[in-house]
Amino acid sequence: MAGQLTKQPRSGKVTVAVGFNPRATTERKHVASATIDQMANTFSQIYFHFVFSTKNRIDWISPDIENRVRAYIGGIARKHKMTAIQVGGIDNHAHALIGSPPSLSPSQIAKYLKGDSSKWIHIEFPEMRNFAWQDGYGVFSVSRSEIDRVVRYIQNQREHHSKQTFEDEYLSLLRLHGIEYDNRFLFG
Numbered sequence: 272m273a274g275q276l277t278k279q280p281r282s283g284k285v286t287v288a289v290g291f292n293p294r295a296t297t298e299r300k301h302v303a304s305a306t307i308d309q310m311a312n313t314f315s316q317i318y319f320h321f322v323f324s325t326k327n328r329i330d331w332i333s334p335d336i337e338n339r340v341r342a343y344i345g346g347i348a349r350k351h352k353m354t355a356i357q358v359g360g361i362d363n364h365a366h367a368l369i370g371s372p373p374s375l376s377p378s379q380i381a382k383y384l385k386g387d388s389s390k391w392i393h394i395e396f397p398e399m400r401n402f403a404w405q406d407g408y409g410v411f412s413v414s415r416s417e418i419d420r421v422v423r424y425i426q427n428q429r430e431h432h433s434k435q436t437f438e439d440e441y442l443s444l445l446r447l448h449g450i451e452y453d454n455r456f457l458f459g
Contacts, residue, residue: 315373318356320421322366322444323385323408324437328458330362331392331402339395340365340388347387353380356418359425364437365404366425368413377410405458409441411448 325331332340337360344367345355354370367384385404392402413421424431431440438458445452 313373316415317371317373318413318415318418319369319371319377319380320366320411320413320425321369321377321381321384321408322364322410322441323381324364324405324441324458325362326403326405328363328405328437331399332360332362332365334362336396337361340392343391344384344388347383350387351375351380351383357422357425359428361428361432361437364441366428368418368421368425381408381410407456409444409450411444 341358341360344358344365348355348367348369352372353375356368356370358365358367360366369380369384371380385408389402389404392399396402435443441457
């Protein structure tokens, strides 16, 4: 059978990673003179809150296209085996609460979300050929118990930004999460 080791068992089957399939079953196997009797599966629950602005915080994402942009970012997440729990923002920035497999780093996720959406925006909206996201991004880990609060926060961006600028919001998030920053490199 493809993806499985075929060796007669001494005392029963165990599940071990074979190639890229961690669910393939195989019999007991000797590895580097150690016998594998059992191997645990990998279990994870990783949530990231990404925040990134448009280049120079220009109001590119108008209300008439924001739902399409958000939906596309959600599709990018799905394409790369992530779950977009909530995507939102306003004209000059985006928020994305993402459930991620442990194989993806935050920097890789940001690259997918920003790069793929930017390319799509250029194709879908030719008049936005100068559109770009800022060079950097903010990413914050989110515990499962805080997901509902972060979802509400992202959903209420329009109301929230009637009282606070993106710059003030971003600084507040950095402070809340204890992230040190240099003002010279804060907004790219």
